[in-house]
Amino acid sequence: MAATAGSRTQKIGSVFSRTRNLVRIGLLRKPLWLDVYAAFPPLREPVFRVPRPRYGSGDPIAAVLYREDAVRAKFYKVYGNGPKPFDLTQLNFKSTCQRFVEKYNELKEEGKIEEEKLFEETGKALLASGILLQRRGVDRGAAPRDAASQPQLQAVPGELQDKRKDGQEQPPELAGTQKDSPCPS
Numbered sequence: 001m002a003a004t005a006g007s008r009t010q011k012i013g014s015v016f017s018r019t020r021n022l023v024r025i026g027l028l029r030k031p032l033w034l035d036v037y038a039a040f041p042p043l044r045e046p047v048f049r050v051p052r053p054r055y056g057s058g059d060p061i062a063a064v065l066y067r068e069d070a071v072r073a074k075f076y077k078v079y080g081n082g083p084k085p086f087d088l089t090q091l092n093f094k095s096t097c098q099r100f101v102e103k104y105n106e107l108k109e110e111g112k113i114e115e116e117k118l119f120e121e122t123g124k125a126l127l128a129s130g131i132l133l134q135r136r137g138v139d140r141g142a143a144p145r146d147a148a149s150q151p152q153l154q155a156v157p158g159e160l161q162d163k164r165k166d167g168q169e170q171p172p173e174l175a176g177t178q179k180d181s182p183c184p185s
Helices: 014-025 033-039 067-081 098-108 115-128 149-166 172-180
Strands: none
Touching: 014 033, 067 098, 067 115, 098 115
C-alpha cells in the first residue's frame, strides 16, 4: 500500500518523507526544518515498525495483587474517595480507606465475625470510633423515602390543580399574597 498525499496513517514512511512528498506536489509550504533534516539525516530513519513478540515469556508483566486490594476496591466502590482530598503533607497521614483496611484485617484476625458481614461490621466499628463513612450517591441531609409515600406525594399536586380548574379557593398561603398585590400575572 503506497502512501498518498491525503493519507493520515503515520505508519507509512517517516515524517520527513511524507512532508517532502507533500511539498513536491504543492499541498504544503516548505517548513524550515526540511532542509536541515536533508543536510543532516539521522543514521537510522525513524519509521514505524511493528514490534515483534518476544519469545520465551508468556505474560511480560505479572499482576501484583495483595489480599487487601479486594477490600480497597470494595471500599472505593461503596464509599468513594470521600469529601476531602488526601493531605499528603503530613508524614503519618492515613486515608480513610487505609484505616478501613486496617480495621477490617484486625476484625478478621479476631475471627468473631463471619466473612459476609465483615465489611459492614468494619464500617460500624469505624463509625463507633468517630470516622464517618458516607456511601456514594447519598445526600447527608436527605432522609430515605419509602415507596409507599411516593404516590401520596404525587397525588397532592394533582388535587391542587383540579381545585384551581374548578374555580375553588387557592391554598391559604397563596390566597393572602394575591389580595395584597392585585397585579395580573
